[in-house]
Amino acid sequence: MSADTMIREEVVPVNRQVGLYAYDQVDRTFLRERIDQFRDQVARRVSGELTEDEFKPLRLMNGLYLQLHAYMLRVAVPYGTLASRQVQALARIAREFDRGYGHFTTRQNIQFNWIRLEDTPAALEVLAEADMHAIQTSGNCIRNVTSDEFAGAAADELLDPRVHAEILRQWSTLHPEFTFLPRKFKIAISGSPQDRVAARFHDIGLIARPGPDGRPLFEVFVGGGLGRTPIVGTKLRDDLPEEDLVAYLEAILRVYNEFGRRDNIYKARIKILVQALGAEDFRQRVDTEFSAMDRARYRLEPALVQAIRDRFGVPAFEPEGDAPALLAQARKKDRAFDTWVRTNTHPHRAPGYLSVVVSLKPAGGIPGDATAEQLDLLADLAERFSFGELRVTHLQNVVLGHVRQDRLYEVWQALSVAGLATANIGFITDIVACPGLDYCALANARAIPISQKLSSRFADLELQREIGALRINISGCINACGHHHAAHIGILGVDKRGEEAFQLTLGGSGEEDASIGQILGPAMSEDDTVDAVARLVDFYLVRRDGTERFLDTYRRIGTAAFKDVVYAPA
Amino acid sequence: MVDIRSNRRDAGGRSVITANRLLDGIVVWRMKDGAWCTLISDASLIPNDQVEAILDKVKPEAQSQGVLGVYGVQVQEDEAGRTVPVTARERIRAFGPSVHPEFSPQDFAAENRTRESSHVG
Amino acid sequence: MLLLENGHPVTDRWSYAAEGEALGTGPVIVPLSRLSEGLGRSAGELGVMLPVDESVSVLRGALPRLSLIVITFPVFRDGRAFSQARALREHLHFTREIRASGHVLPDQYEFLVRCGVTTVEVPDNADLPVWERALHQFRVAMQPSVVNEKPTGFGLRRFLPA
Numbered sequence: 001m002s003a004d005t006m007i008r009e010e011v012v013p014v015n016r017q018v019g020l021y022a023y024d025q026v027d028r029t030f031l032r033e034r035i036d037q038f039r040d041q042v043a044r045r046v047s048g049e050l051t052e053d054e055f056k057p058l059r060l061m062n063g064l065y066l067q068l069h070a071y072m073l074r075v076a077v078p079y080g081t082l083a084s085r086q087v088q089a090l091a092r093i094a095r096e097f098d099r100g101y102g103h104f105t106t107r108q109n110i111q112f113n114w115i116r117l118e119d120t121p122a123a124l125e126v127l128a129e130a131d132m133h134a135i136q137t138s139g140n141c142i143r144n145v146t147s148d149e150f151a152g153a154a155a156d157e158l159l160d161p162r163v164h165a166e167i168l169r170q171w172s173t174l175h176p177e178f179t180f181l182p183r184k185f186k187i188a189i190s191g192s193p194q195d196r197v198a199a200r201f202h203d204i205g206l207i208a209r210p211g212p213d214g215r216p217l218f219e220v221f222v223g224g225g226l227g228r229t230p231i232v233g234t235k236l237r238d239d240l241p242e243e244d245l246v247a248y249l250e251a252i253l254r255v256y257n258e259f260g261r262r263d264n265i266y267k268a269r270i271k272i273l274v275q276a277l278g279a280e281d282f283r284q285r286v287d288t289e290f291s292a293m294d295r296a297r298y299r300l301e302p303a304l305v306q307a308i309r310d311r312f313g314v315p316a317f318e319p320e321g322d323a324p325a326l327l328a329q330a331r332k333k334d335r336a337f338d339t340w341v342r343t344n345t346h347p348h349r350a351p352g353y354l355s356v357v358v359s360l361k362p363a364g365g366i367p368g369d370a371t372a373e374q375l376d377l378l379a380d381l382a383e384r385f386s387f388g389e390l391r392v393t394h395l396q397n398v399v400l401g402h403v404r405q406d407r408l409y410e411v412w413q414a415l416s417v418a419g420l421a422t423a424n425i426g427f428i429t430d431i432v433a434c435p436g437l438d439y440c441a442l443a444n445a446r447a448i449p450i451s452q453k454l455s456s457r458f459a460d461l462e463l464q465r466e467i468g469a470l471r472i473n474i475s476g477c478i479n480a481c482g483h484h485h486a487a488h489i490g491i492l493g494v495d496k497r498g499e500e501a502f503q504l505t506l507g508g509s510g511e512e513d514a515s516i517g518q519i520l521g522p523a524m525s526e527d528d529t530v531d532a533v534a535r536l537v538d539f540y541l542v543r544r545d546g547t548e549r550f551l552d553t554y555r556r557i558g559t560a561a562f563k564d565v566v567y568a569p570a
Numbered sequence: 571m572v573d574i575r576s577n578r579r580d581a582g583g584r585s586v587i588t589a590n591r592l593l594d595g596i597v598v599w600r601m602k603d604g605a606w607c608t609l610i611s612d613a614s615l616i617p618n619d620q621v622e623a624i625l626d627k628v629k630p631e632a633q634s635q636g637v638l639g640v641y642g643v644q645v646q647e648d649e650a651g652r653t654v655p656v657t658a659r660e661r662i663r664a665f666g667p668s669v670h671p672e673f674s675p676q677d678f679a680a681e682n683r684t685r686e687s688s689h690v691g
Numbered sequence: 692m693l694l695l696e697n698g699h700p701v702t703d704r705w706s707y708a709a710e711g712e713a714l715g716t717g718p719v720i721v722p723l724s725r726l727s728e729g730l731g732r733s734a735g736e737l738g739v740m741l742p743v744d745e746s747v748s749v750l751r752g753a754l755p756r757l758s759l760i761v762i763t764f765p766v767f768r769d770g771r772a773f774s775q776a777r778a779l780r781e782h783l784h785f786t787r788e789i790r791a792s793g794h795v796l797p798d799q800y801e802f803l804v805r806c807g808v809t810t811v812e813v814p815d816n817a818d819l820p821v822w823e824r825a826l827h828q829f830r831v832a833m834q835p836s837v838v839n840e841k842p843t844g845f846g847l848r849r850f851l852p853a
Contacts, residue, residue, distance in 0.1 A: 026831050027847065033829045040824070041798065046592065048633045049818060050796075057768060058798055066639070068663055069673070071595035099673060116594035140768070170846055173833040177777055178806035180770025244846065246834075257774045258746075292782055297835045298847070308846060326634070365667060436660060438667035445658070448669045498657035 012066060017083045018387035019152060019401065021166045023131040024311075033126040034135060034174075038062045039121040061141055061179070062122055063134025068441050071114040073097075073115040074137040075127060077264030079147035079165035079189075079372035080392040087379035087390055089130035094372040097123045102375065104368040107186070108146045108392040109137055113439055116414070120223050134419065135173060140181045142172035146188045148196045149393040152315075153355045153401040155347040159191035159208045159216055163309045164245060167480050168527070169298065171246050178253050182260030185253070186225075198510035200224045200233045201486055203270045204249060215526075216242040221273030222252060228478050230485040230516040231286060232474045233269045234279045236286065242305065244290075247298035251290040255282070281522050295492065315387045315402050319429040320352025326406035337412050340423040348402065356386075356400040356411060359392070359430065363459035364452050367433045368396030394483075400405060424526035428472060428537070429455040432483060436476030436493060437500065443476030443492025445500035450474060453530045457538075467537055470550045471509075486510030488517050490517040491531060502529040506536075506562055507554045518559050521567045532566045539565045574621065585644045586613040586653065587621075588627060588663070589637035597663050598637060602630065606637060608675050610653055610664040615645070618620045694790075695811045698800075698823040705738055705759060720761055730756055740792075743771050747778045754783055760837070761810070764793035773806045780807035780837045798826040800849070805836040827853070 016022045045055040063074040075090065081089075094102050097119050098112040105111055115123065127133055133472055137144060144164045154159040168187060172178070178185070188197040189206040199205025205221035218240040224233025256270045259277075275284045331338040346355040358378065361367050370378070382390040382400060385407055385540075391399040403411055415421040424430045431454060434440065436447030451474050458464060475482035475492040484490030490505035491494055502524055505517030525530060537550070539562065544553045554562060577674030580584060586601035588610075598606035599613035607613065616624060621642040629640050643660045647652050655661050694703040708714055708721045714729060720738035721729040722790060723745065729737045730753055738759030738840035741750065750760065762772040773792065779785040790814040791803050800822060803811060813822065832840065832849045 026845070026847075029827065030831060030833070037798070037828050040821075045819070049821075052638050054767065054796055058796075066590060066595055068659075069595070069667065077684055099670075118593045167846070170833040170848070174802075174829070175800040175834055176832075176836050177773045178770070179802055180768055180799075254774060254777075258769060262769055262771070294781060297839070304846065335823065377793075387847065438669050443659075446662075446668060452669070472837075494643060498659075500658050511704075 002138040003360045003367070004356075012275045016311060017389065018313040018315045019081045019162070019389035019391075020083050020312065021078070021132055021308065021438075022311045022313070028128070028131065031131070031133050034062075034133065035121055035124045035128060036299050038518070042117060042121065057139050059117075060139035061136050062120070062124070063137040064115070064117065066441065067113065069436075071115045071117055071120070072439070073112045073120065073123065073134055073286075075110050075112070075134050076137050077109050077143050078390050079145060079152075079162050080149055080394070081147075081162065082223070082390045082392065083130075084233070084379040084383040084388045085444035086130045086392070087382065089127055091134060091372040091379065092126055092289060093123055094260050096126070100505055100556075101371045103366075103435065104370065104392050104396045104398065106148075106394050106396065106434070106481060107144055107485070108394055109144055111435075113435070120122055131389045134456070140183050141179050142175065142185045142186075142187065144186075145169050146186075146197055146202075146394060148190045148192060149234075149357075149391045149399045150196065150346055150355050150399075150401065151191060151347075151391075152194055152195075153348050153353075156194050157192040159210055159348065161189040161191035161206070161208045162207060163244075163305065163312065164206070164216070166187050166312075166547055167305070167308055168249065171249075175253075178257060181257055182254075182262050183265065183270075185256070185270070187249075189367055193512065195510075196393075196514040197515075198483070198486060198514075200514040201226055201230075201483070201510055201513075202233065204252060205233055206245075207335065210229065211241070212237070215477060218242070218245060221247065223271040224514075225269055225271040226480040226483055226485045227269070228480075229271065229275075230480070232514045232516065233271075234274055234282075236279075236283055239487065243300045243302075244295070247293065247295045248286070250289055250298055251286045251293060254289050255285045258278050259285070300569065302522060308428075313387075315350075315389075316402070316434050317350040317353060317402070318404065320350075320405075323352040323404050327408055330409040334409070336423075336487065337409060340412055341408065341419055343423045343465075345408070345422075346399075350402070352405055353402050353533060354405055354408065356398065356403050356408070357425045358398045358415060358420050359424055360397050360420070361424055361430050361455060361504065362419050363429060364456040365419075365446050367431050367451055367455075369399075369408055374418055374420060375505065377414065383416060395430065398452040424464055426466050426469050426471075428458045429464060431455055431472045431474060432487070433474040434476050434482035436474070436482075438459065440481075442474060442479055443493060444478075444495035445475040445502060447476040447482060447491075447493060450491065450502065450529060451528050453526070454533060457530060457534065468547070468549055469536070472533070473508075483510065484508070485516045486519060488549070488554070489536065491529060491533075496523060499528065504529065504532060504536075504566065506559060507551065509551060520559070520563050535565050536562060579621065579642070579644050581618060583597075583618045583644050583646070584615045585618055585621045585642040586610060586615060586655075587624060588613075588638060588643050588660075589632065589640040592636050592638050599664075604628075608636065610645075610654075610655075610675075610677055613653065615653065618644070693813050693815060693817060693819075695819075695822055696809060699824045700819065701810070705736075711782075718758070722853055726753055738788075738790075741775060743769060743775070745775075747775050747783055750779075751783060752846060754785060757785070757787065759788045759790060760785065761790045761792050764791065764795050766797060767794045767796050773802060776803070776806040776808050777837045797822040797825040801828065805832065805838055807837050 034500035044050045065072045103111045163372045187204045188202040190197040191208045201224040207219040211217040220237040221233035281504040321551045433447040433451040471488045473484040473487035474491040475484040486508045492503045504520040508517030602614040718736040718737045724832045736758040740761040788809045790810045
C-alpha cells in the first residue's frame with residue numbers, strides 16, 4: 001500500500017477538544033517521524049559524526065538548550081492553549097524526566113530545567129502521546145505563534161484568532177526555506193483591539209477583525225522587538241484579507257531571509273532590517289515579492305480555513321440561569337473570595353461565565369513555576385470546570401477560559417489549597433521574571449531572588465489594591481526574555497565586573513499603547529533596587545491624579561522627577 | 571566556547587577547568603588525573619600561567635571524554651578554605667541555583683552516595 | 692567530493708574552472724566573475740557559481756545559456772541559498788540543474804530538494820546512508836513549496852515523494 005492511500009484515510013476526529021486543533025493520523029505520524037529524526041541526530045552527535053556546532057541548531061529546533069546546570073527543554077504550547085490530558089503529560093515530564101516542576105514562559109511555552117540529552121527522545125515520546133512536541137521552540141526559525149490568553153472567551157474579542165494561529169503554526173513547521181533564518185522569528189496574533197499579545201513587540205504582529213463581508217481582515221505589524229534594540233513595530237498593512245494571510249507572511253519572510261544580516265547576531269533580527277531600509281523600502285520589497293509570487297499556492301480558501309476550524313471543539317455554554325446571582329451570594333459571604341474575583345477574573349462573552357486567571361506569583365515564590373502536583377490539579381480543574389482547556393499567558397500565569405459563575409467558588413477553594421489563589425493579577429506582585437542567572441547561561445544577574453524580595457515586600461493585598469495596576473518585569477540580561485522594556489517598572493540585570501547589578505527602566509507598555517521603558521540611571525545592588533522600587537511606588541501614591549495608574553502618572557509627570565526619587569541625595 | 575566574562579585571570583591567581591557533560595549537561599570539573607568530577611572541591615587548581623596550555627591540550631579531547639564547552643574559571647579560597655569562583659555566574663554553576671538549594675551539586679552528590687551505599691549488600 | 696541526486700551518488704560530468712586557466716570545451720562551472728568569458732565560448736555546457744549574497748537576478752540575461760547553477764553554503768546555518776534556489780525556480784523559471792555546494796548537513800537535504808535543488812556535493816567520507824534516509828524521513832510536509840507537491844486535501848499539506 002503506498003503512502004498516498006495510507007494517508008488518505010483522514011477522518012475528522014470524533015472527540016474534538018475545546019480550544020485546540022485536533023490531531024489526525026498525519027499529524028501524529030509527523031511527530032513520530034520528527035522524534036526518529038532527532039534520535040538519529042543525537043546518535044550522530046554522541047558518535048562525533050556531528051560536531052557540537054552542527055548539532056546545536058538541530059537540537060535547538062527540538063527545544064533543547066544547554067543551560068547553566070543541565071539541558072533545558074522548552075515544550076511548545078501552540079497559541080498558549082492546552083488540553084487537560086496535555087497538562088497531565090507535562091506533569092509527567094516534570095516528575096519522570098525533571099525535578100518535579102516546570103516553568104511557564106513569556107511566549108506561552110513551558111520549560112523544564114534538568115533534562116538529560118540522552119532522555120530527550122523518550123521525553124518527546126511521552127509528549128507525542130498527548131499530541132505535544134518541542135518543534136522550533138528555539139533556533140533561527142519561526143517560533144511558537146502566540147495568542148491572546150482570553151481567545152474565544154473575552155467579551156471584547158472580535159475574532160477568535162486561534163484558527164489562524166494554527167494555520168500559521170502548520171505553515172511555519174519545517175518550512176523548507178525558512179529553517180535557517182538570520183535569527184529567531186516570533187509571530188503573535190490577537191483578535192481583540194485590547195492587545196494582550198504585545199503584537200507591536202513581535203517580528204510580525206497580527207491583529208484580526210471581521211471585515212465588512214464578515215471575512216477576517218488583519219492589521220500587520222512588522223519589526224517590533226525588545227532585547228538590545230527595543231523597537232515598536234511598523235504597521236505594514238491595515239486590511240490584509242484572510243485569503244492572503246499566508247502568502248503575505250511568506251513574502252515578508254522571503255525578504256528577511258534574503259536581506260537580513262548574517263554578520264552580527266546582535267543585528268540580525270528583522271527589526272534591524274526594517275530600520276536600516278526604512279519602512280517604505282521594506283514595504284516595497286515585500287509588495288514586489290507578494291506580487292510576483294505564486295499566490296494561488298498559498299491562498300487560504302474559505303473551505304480550507306473552515307476545515308481547520310472544524311478541528312477545534314466549541315464549548316457548549318449553558319444558559320446563565322441563576323449563576324450570576326449565586327456568584328453574588330458567594331462573594332457576599334466570603335471576603336477573601338470576593339477579593340480574588342475582583343482581580344483574577346475576566347469578562348466573558350457568554351452570559352453566566354467568566355475567565356479565571358490562576359496566579360503563579362505567590363508572595364516570595366518563583367514567577368511562572370508550577371510543581372507536578374499543581375499541574376495535575378490544574379488539569380483536573382480544567383477538565384471539571386472549563387471544558388478541559390487551559391491557557392498560558394505571556395505574563396507567566398495560566399487561565400481557565402470558560403468557568404460558570406456559580407462554580408467559581410469551588411474553583412477558588414481548590415486553588416487556595418494548592419497555593420494558586422493569590423489575588424494579585426495585574427498588581428505589583430504579578431511580576432514577570434525570566435529564569436535569570438540561577439539557570440540561564442546567557443544571564444548577567446539573577447532575576448528570581450529580586451522578584452521574590454519584591455513580592456514579599458508588597459504581599460499585603462490591600463496595599464496592592466491601593467497601588468493598583470502596576471507591571472513589573474525582570475530580565476536577567478539584555479536579551480530581555482523577561483520583556484522588561486515593556487513594563488511600567490522594568491528591571492534589567494547587568495554584570496558589574498563579575499558581580500550582579502540592576503538597572504531600572506520606567507514607562508514601558510506592551511499593550512496597544514506600546515512604549516519602551518526609559519532607563520532611569522546607573523545600576524544598583526539588589527537590595528538598593530528593591531528599596532528604589534518602594535520609593536518610586538510611594539512617590540506615585542503621593543503624586544497620582546485620581547485613579548490613574550503608575551504608568552499614567554509617569555507619562556504625565558515625566559522621568560526627571562522619578563529619577564530624583566531614586567538618585568537625588570536624601 | 572569562549573567565556574569572556576569568566577576569563578578574567580590575574581597573573582598570580584589560580585583557575586580550574588570546567589565543562590558540561592554531553593549526555594546529561596551536568597557541570598563537571600577537571601581533576602588532577604584528567605578525569606571529570608561533579609564537585610568543584612575535587613577540581614585540580616592550576617596556576618594561571620599554565621591554564622591556556624592545559625586548555626589547548628584538553629579541548630581536542632573533549633569529544634572522546636564525553637564533554638563539551640571546556641574553559642577555565644578563576645577561583646580563590648574563602649575563609650573556610652573552599653575553592654570558590656570569583657564571578658557570580660561561575661559560583662552559581664559550581665554550587666547550584668540559589669533559589670533551589672536542594673538542587674546543588676553538593677546535595678545531589680550526597681544523595682547519590684547515600685543511594686549507592688544503600689544498594690550494597 | 693561526491694555528487695548526490697535523489698539520495699544516491701551519481702557521476703559528475705562537470706568540472707570547476709581552474710583559476711588562471713582557460714575554460715576548455717567540456718562542461719565547466721565558472722565563478723560569477725568569469726560568466727561573460729563562459730558565455731563567450733562557442734561550445735560546451737556552461738555552469739555558474741552564484742555567491743550566497745548575490746541576487747538571482749544577476750543571472751537573468753545568461754539563463755537560457757546556463758545548464759547548471761551552483762548555490763553555495765559558506766556555513767550550513769546561512770540559509771540564503773534556500774531562497775536563491777526557490778527564486779531561480781519560481782521567478783526566473785530556471786528548469787535545469789541547481790546544485791548545492793559548501794557546508795551542508797544531510798538534515799537539510801529535504802529542505803534543499805523542496806526549494807528546487809537537484810544535486811548536492813558532499814565530502815568523500817560522507818555518511819551516505821544518512822543522506823539517503825534524509826529524503827524519506829517525512830511522508831507529509833505542512834506547507835506548499837516551489838516543487839509543487841501533491842496536496843493531501845487538508846490544510847496546506849503536501850505529500851512528499853516516497
